[in-house]
Amino acid sequence: MINLQRTAMFVAVADTGSFTAAADAMGLTKAVVSFNIRQLEAELGVTLLLRSTRRLTLTEAGALFHQRSVALLKDAEQLQDDVRANHGGLTGELRITTTPEYGSRVVVPLLARFSQQHPDLRVRHVSSSLHADLISERFDVAIRLGTLADSRYHAAAISHFSILPVATPGWLAKNPIESLEQLAHANWIIHERLTSPLHWQVKDASGAPETLEIKKTPRLFADSAQVLMAFALAGSGVALLPEWLVREALDAGNLVSVLPGYTFARQGIYAVYPDARHVPAKVRSFIDFMRTSVN
Numbered sequence: 255m256i257n258l259q260r261t262a263m264f265v266a267v268a269d270t271g272s273f274t275a276a277a278d279a280m281g282l283t284k285a286v287v288s289f290n291i292r293q294l295e296a297e298l299g300v301t302l303l304l305r306s307t308r309r310l311t312l313t314e315a316g317a318l319f320h321q322r323s324v325a326l327l328k329d330a331e332q333l334q335d336d337v338r339a340n341h342g343g344l345t346g347e348l349r350i351t352t353t354p355e356y357g358s359r360v361v362v363p364l365l366a367r368f369s370q371q372h373p374d375l376r377v378r379h380v381s382s383s384l385h386a387d388l389i390s391e392r393f394d395v396a397i398r399l400g401t402l403a404d405s406r407y408h409a410a411a412i413s414h415f416s417i418l419p420v421a422t423p424g425w426l427a428k429n430p431i432e433s434l435e436q437l438a439h440a441n442w443i444i445h446e447r448l449t450s451p452l453h454w455q456v457k458d459a460s461g462a463p464e465t466l467e468i469k470k471t472p473r474l475f476a477d478s479a480q481v482l483m484a485f486a487l488a489g490s491g492v493a494l495l496p497e498w499l500v501r502e503a504l505d506a507g508n509l510v511s512v513l514p515g516y517t518f519a520r521q522g523i524y525a526v527y528p529d530a531r532h533v534p535a536k537v538r539s540f541i542d543f544m545r546t547s548v549n
Contacts, residue, residue: 260294261323263287268320332534347376348536352397354381355480361397368543383478394537396526410541412523413548416497419512425489434466441491443482444472459515
């Protein structure tokens, strides 16, 4: 029978690359960690780590054991959390990642309320514009916007939101836009993750579909919606941004919607979680909480 405590020590050593760092992280001594790793190797009958004066290296067996151990420890933690949740509420830790903008404006306030309802649950939130590897980075759930492409994970639809082309009143006064053709030749501020050619399907006021394709080569790019909005507020041109991000600027008159008679396809909000055999109670509960809380 595999000893889970020793397995957790091995994963910590493999992840940190050091017996000392793993011991510090787990609140143990280096000697205790080293002894338990030797015992684990003896029980398995294989060498998991190659030790040298400079670094530790996983053997082929060690790499396989590490990969399976991460999943094993995750399952054990989920089982413990689910059993406790059935008895007395959510416990353990909910690890969640979001983009910085949507996280700070929407998800973090919801997490604060959710944690107040579950005082025994620890919450760890990480902001990142990058799409995290949920399994290797051990996130329970990621909140992602737009279109999903990674089939390794399950996704639960939370809600939808509108996207709008916006610019400052001053920029529009100097660069009036009254048609899709003029919008196609405008100075656009573009998100780096958009693929070329830059085009969208839109609908006019009657619901008829049309295609908007940017004709003028953009000069300004950014890797976050917040920076795109900052460029737009500085009078640099037109940016396509989520309604939840620009609503305050629109209400204040600092930005205006360009060609409001045309609408872009609404974007999805998804809770994405690893393809596990079961969804932990803490993840299910937070997804349900978001569904009832997000407009």
